[in-house]
Amino acid sequence: MLQFRKIAVVGAGNVAYTLCKAMKDKGMNPYCVFVRDAGKVSKVSEDLGVEAVSDYEKVLQSDLTIIAVNDDSISEVASHLIDYKGLVVHTSGTKPSAVLNRTRRYGVFYPLQTMSKNREISFDQVPLLVYANSNEDLIKLKEFASIFSKKAVVCDDEQRKAIHLAAVYVSNFTNVMLGIGDGLLQEKGLSLDIMKPLVMEMMEKSFVKSPKNALTGPASRGDFATIGEHEKMLSYHPDELAIYMILTDYIIEKYHKNEEL
Amino acid sequence: MLQFRKIAVVGAGNVAYTLCKAMKDKGMNPYCVFVRDAGKVSKVSEDLGVEAVSDYEKVLQSDLTIIAVNDDSISEVASHLIDYKGLVVHTSGTKPSAVLNRTRRYGVFYPLQTMSKNREISFDQVPLLVYANSNEDLIKLKEFASIFSKKAVVCDDEQRKAIHLAAVYVSNFTNVMLGIGDGLLQEKGLSLDIMKPLVMEMMEKSFVKSPKNALTGPASRGDFATIGEHEKMLSYHPDELAIYMILTDYIIEKYHKNEEL
Numbered sequence: 001m002l003q004f005r006k007i008a009v010v011g012a013g014n015v016a017y018t019l020c021k022a023m024k025d026k027g028m029n030p031y032c033v034f035v036r037d038a039g040k041v042s043k044v045s046e047d048l049g050v051e052a053v054s055d056y057e058k059v060l061q062s063d064l065t066i067i068a069v070n071d072d073s074i075s076e077v078a079s080h081l082i083d084y085k086g087l088v089v090h091t092s093g094t095k096p097s098a099v100l101n102r103t104r105r106y107g108v109f110y111p112l113q114t115m116s117k118n119r120e121i122s123f124d125q126v127p128l129l130v131y132a133n134s135n136e137d138l139i140k141l142k143e144f145a146s147i148f149s150k151k152a153v154v155c156d157d158e159q160r161k162a163i164h165l166a167a168v169y170v171s172n173f174t175n176v177m178l179g180i181g182d183g184l185l186q187e188k189g190l191s192l193d194i195m196k197p198l199v200m201e202m203m204e205k206s207f208v209k210s211p212k213n214a215l216t217g218p219a220s221r222g223d224f225a226t227i228g229e230h231e232k233m234l235s236y237h238p239d240e241l242a243i244y245m246i247l248t249d250y251i252i253e254k255y256h257k258n259e260e261l
Numbered sequence: 262m263l264q265f266r267k268i269a270v271v272g273a274g275n276v277a278y279t280l281c282k283a284m285k286d287k288g289m290n291p292y293c294v295f296v297r298d299a300g301k302v303s304k305v306s307e308d309l310g311v312e313a314v315s316d317y318e319k320v321l322q323s324d325l326t327i328i329a330v331n332d333d334s335i336s337e338v339a340s341h342l343i344d345y346k347g348l349v350v351h352t353s354g355t356k357p358s359a360v361l362n363r364t365r366r367y368g369v370f371y372p373l374q375t376m377s378k379n380r381e382i383s384f385d386q387v388p389l390l391v392y393a394n395s396n397e398d399l400i401k402l403k404e405f406a407s408i409f410s411k412k413a414v415v416c417d418d419e420q421r422k423a424i425h426l427a428a429v430y431v432s433n434f435t436n437v438m439l440g441i442g443d444g445l446l447q448e449k450g451l452s453l454d455i456m457k458p459l460v461m462e463m464m465e466k467s468f469v470k471s472p473k474n475a476l477t478g479p480a481s482r483g484d485f486a487t488i489g490e491h492e493k494m495l496s497y498h499p500d501e502l503a504i505y506m507i508l509t510d511y512i513i514e515k516y517h518k519n520e521e522l
Contacts, residue, residue: 071484071487094487094490112455112456112458112459113458113459113462114459114462114463114466114475114477116466116475116477119462119466119469121462125458126458127455127458151455153455158449159449159450159451161490161494162445162446162448162449162451162494163446163449163451163455163456165445165491165494165495166441166442166443166445166446166456167442167456167459167478168478168479168480168491168505169438169439169441169442169445169505170438170439170442170453170456170459170460171456171459171460171463171477171478172476172477172478172479172480172481172508172512173438173504173508174435174438174439174460174463174464175463175467175472175475175476176472176476176508176511176512176516177430177431177434177435177438178430178431178435178464178467178468178472179467179472179473179476179516180427180430181427181428181430181431182427182471182472182473184423184426184427184430185423185424185427187423188419188420188423188424189420190420190423190424192431192468192471192472193468194373194388194412194414194424195373195424195427195428195431195432196468197373197374197386197387197388198373198374198375198428198431198432199431199432199435199464199468200464201374201375201380201382202375202432202435202436203435203439203460203461203464205375205377205380206436206439206440207439207453207454207457207460208380210443210453211436211437211439211440211443211453212440212443214375214377214436215433215436215437215440216375216377216432216433217428217429217432217433218429218433219429219433220433223332226332226355229355229422230426230429233422233423233426234426239511239514239515242507243434243507243508243511244429244430246503246504246507247433247434247437247504250437250500250504251433251437253500254500255437255440
């Protein structure tokens, strides 16, 4: 590692684990992992053999500190790094970089991916959004990110905020749509699995052709007979019906290709 | 082909084309393809070398007729097949099988997939939902479907209607979420492509763990500070804000894991 020789990671969650794992996979040995509660055995130190510490002494000797904790805890961690000489970055999609501005050199290292226990992520395809308050550090951080990912992207606070908001729609809300579908199918003794080829093809198609050009279905073709039938079927599901109606209206208003309606 | 020796396809659209292509790929030669407008050169006959006809004489000599036309045209096609001796099926997700009940032997052959020009579908993984008004035909139709797909599923009208409704959520409405994300990113000079790894991982995870268990994001963790910020960012997008609010409320009400809120 030319950019940073001693890398400290702060946190004991999925992001901290995934980052340390990615470094190990690239032949790097994280300098230490900071875990607040020393009594809590860290999966990072146990599985990956990274030294766990619970005071900041060793962290302060590193070149790069990656804060991988909940958004609300970033400031608390930062308060221990005021005299830090290295570069400190957080991994949050929403927090501005300036939450770290009591340290001289700061930035962001945000992996745009959902991480959870028991699902291993290959960083190779994960966009890593980087930012730093100096050009020199930004170059180093982007180089560092490029070791892990083919998509290291420089991104300012405003762009990162837009990405995080967009992610709510394209990740959380799409998930909710699958959840509603799941419920409707279960009522008829069917499993959501039957929808997987359709869902995956529609997603692929949306990225290839753009969502707008890939859209199909009753609202997109102005098929009010089917819409009416669906609304009747949903009459015992008022919350799901309300969602059906608002999204159908949205499509009809914004997406409609056929002016004949 | 033991189940059906002479197979006629009615229609000139994507579904008709994809079905004929699938048959050819399995070494079967569709008996004929009916195209209403004889003057209109059919892609099916041109690309695949299937005989195109525009009167029903030859169709009436087949063993199986697959009606692959718009929902609203099914009845009109069926009116020509009243004395038909073979099995007639439609390919619609919404129309009841009984729309064909003036013919003695009828049923449904519904490929649960989105089909469009310029995207070739492998039928192998596409669920084929079959139904027939006699047990004997149902067995034959299921065997026929199994030639093309690993997922030939017997499905009555009620189940098929539920599947079609669920498909609006899991396919059309997920697409709308990508469309909104796309718009928000474009405003900041970013491309939707950056979201692809996140979207695909979230979809995979939702099928593996169930949507409910895969959900992440501000609403799922009751993070009202982030929700408030997102709502502020959307203040110039009232339609998208309304969608954000209804879906956030839905998650908080239905999905919330953490009672501490």
